[in-house]
Amino acid sequence: MSKQSIGIFDSGVGGTSIWKEIHALMPNENTIYLADSANAPYGPKGKDAIIDLSIKNTEYLLNKNCKLIVVACNTATTNAIDYLRANYNVSFIGIEPAIKPAALQTKTNAVGILATKGTLSSELFSKTTNLFASHIKVIEQIADGIVELIESGNLYSDEMKSLLKIYLEPMIKADIDYLVLGCTHYPYLIPTLLELLPKHVKIIDSGEAVARQTKVVLEQHGLLNTQITKTKSQFFTNGNLEVMTSLLGKNFIVDYLHF
Ligand code: DGL
Numbered sequence: 001m002s003k004q005s006i007g008i009f010d011s012g013v014g015g016t017s018i019w020k021e022i023h024a025l026m027p028n029e030n031t032i033y034l035a036d037s038a039n040a041p042y043g044p045k046g047k048d049a050i051i052d053l054s055i056k057n058t059e060y061l062l063n064k065n066c067k068l069i070v071v072a073c074n075t076a077t078t079n080a081i082d083y084l085r086a087n088y089n090v091s092f093i094g095i096e097p098a099i100k101p102a103a104l105q106t107k108t109n110a111v112g113i114l115a116t117k118g119t120l121s122s123e124l125f126s127k128t129t130n131l132f133a134s135h136i137k138v139i140e141q142i143a144d145g146i147v148e149l150i151e152s153g154n155l156y157s158d159e160m161k162s163l164l165k166i167y168l169e170p171m172i173k174a175d176i177d178y179l180v181l182g183c184t185h186y187p188y189l190i191p192t193l194l195e196l197l198p199k200h201v202k203i204i205d206s207g208e209a210v211a212r213q214t215k216v217v218l219e220q221h222g223l224l225n226t227q228i229t230k231t232k233s234q235f236f237t238n239g240n241l242e243v244m245t246s247l248l249g250k251n252f253i254v255d256y257l258h259f
Pocket of ligand 1: 185
């Protein structure tokens with residue numbers, strides 16, 4: 001069973017940032033990545049719609065015999081992972097904004113968070129924020145339009161820069177010293193964010209932690225692939241093949257999926 005693949009899904013290409021962390025930490029693992037780009041963005045959709053799409057993605061990966069599922073999407077995790085865990089007999093690893101480490105480390109008592117509407121309005125996010133960050137100022141920003149620009153191949157556009165400038169302004173005014181990335185698409189923005197943020201602001205994302213947690217859970221279940229074999233990394237999208245290839249690099253083949 002350890003040779004079966006880790007299944008990974010996101011509303012689109014963003015979760016490839018998580019796939020990269022998983023692949024770097026566990027190069028022996030076979031992986032299948034599903035980008036549901038035709039339905040992106042998930043952020044503005046309601047909880048029920050996000051659960052329905054997450055069910056569809058999960059069943060696709062389970063039909064491919066995946067041994068564990070990584071929900072590489074904050075919006076799907078914060079809205080649907082409880083449902084998935086209650087209804088499928090497989091382990092799920094999720095991702096949610098790293099508000100706790102930011103709240104623990106801030107010196108200015110102000111942290112910023114960029115995420116989707118679906119994540120910021122979720123119960124899970126308010127619970128985590130109340131639990132760990134009630135003593136500090138949390139400047140929340142719904143980053144409308146960012147996922148769409150990445151999905152359409154406009155990562156390094158002027159429009160992206162202008163939107164980010166608008167979103168960061170209230171955070172900079174509030175003197176944040178940590179910016180939490182609450183969406184798996186956003187690690188691709190880091191070069192632009194570093195240009196726009198004051199030098200002392202640190203960026204936190206949860207990608208590496210998700211990869212570590214995936215490894216721990218595989219080990220616990222005796223599912224880690226310890227044999228050195230040639231591994232397979234498969235990528236499927238119902239969106240734009242070139243956009244996904246440009247984020248992964250030319251060594252990886254992306255297949256189109258009618259989904
Ligand atoms: N990558 C998803 C996330 O982490 C993007 C959300 C969306 O599709 O709006 O939240």
